[in-house]
Amino acid sequence: MQIEQTPIAGVLLMTPARHGDARGFFSESWNRRTLRQAGVDLPEFVQDNHSLSRQAGTVRGLHYQAPPHAQGKLVRCGRGRLFDVAVDAREGSPTYGQWFGAELSFENGRQLWIPAGFLHGFVTREPDSEIVYKCTAHYDREADGAVAWDSLGIDWDVSDPVLSDKDRAAPAFADWQSPFTSEASA
Numbered sequence: 001m002q003i004e005q006t007p008i009a010g011v012l013l014m015t016p017a018r019h020g021d022a023r024g025f026f027s028e029s030w031n032r033r034t035l036r037q038a039g040v041d042l043p044e045f046v047q048d049n050h051s052l053s054r055q056a057g058t059v060r061g062l063h064y065q066a067p068p069h070a071q072g073k074l075v076r077c078g079r080g081r082l083f084d085v086a087v088d089a090r091e092g093s094p095t096y097g098q099w100f101g102a103e104l105s106f107e108n109g110r111q112l113w114i115p116a117g118f119l120h121g122f123v124t125r126e127p128d129s130e131i132v133y134k135c136t137a138h139y140d141r142e143a144d145g146a147v148a149w150d151s152l153g154i155d156w157d158v159s160d161p162v163l164s165d166k167d168r169a170a171p172a173f174a175d176w177q178s179p180f181t182s183e184a185s186a
């Protein structure tokens with residue numbers, strides 16, 4: 001398991017080992033003990049999500065769930081390739097409003113840990129890209145929210161993306177009141 005810090009404290013890049021053979025490979029995509037041995041103790045996960053985006057250039061985000069339903073997410077790409085982004089939305093955080101992005105793909109096997117209190121979004125780089133992610137809180141439709149994907153200067157490298165109506169109508173970050181503080185973001 002390779003673990004990399006990012007410029008935003010708490011956001012981690014992790015790459016599980018792959019055991020290759022003539023058939024392909026085997027990888028433990030999630031192992032709490034392995035992470036603990038590496039000094040990483042993530043909260044309990046209660047829900048796995050999986051979505052397929054048919055077109056390259058699909059943007060989903062920037063999304064969050066308000067407390068007490070805030071979600072930490074461990075994100076990976078099950079098929080294809082995507083650029084995954086976390087934005088610190090915790091008022092009072094020294095990195096408030098800062099974003100970090102990484103290319104996650106089936107090929108690189110990389111995973112991004114995004115703590116509660118962050119916005120999450122991604123753009124697909126290939127058709128039929130699938131995202132799979134573990135969440136630390138259950139879905140709560142009333143707590144679900146969005147911030148405009150293009151309101152934070154994120155370098156998405158996409159023009160005219162495929163968007164849901166919800167994402168097309170989302171407020172700009174500057175016009176949005178974060179429900180998170182750096183103390184109580186869960």
Ligand SMILES: Cc1cn([C@H]2C[C@H](O)[C@@H](COP(=O)(O)OP(=O)(O)O[C@H]3O[C@H](C)C(=O)[C@H](O)[C@H]3O)O2)c(=O)[nH]c1=O
Pocket residue numbers: 049051060061063064073120121122138139164166
């Ligand atoms: C998130 C979620 C959605 N749904 C239902 C609600 C809708 O009927 C349908 C599509 O939901 P939505 O358009 O919110 O899906 P995404 O645009 O992929 O949203 C997700 O994308 C970003 C990147 C995220 O990190 C969040 O998990 C989530 O906001 O699935 C559920 O039944 N359970 C769920 O946990």
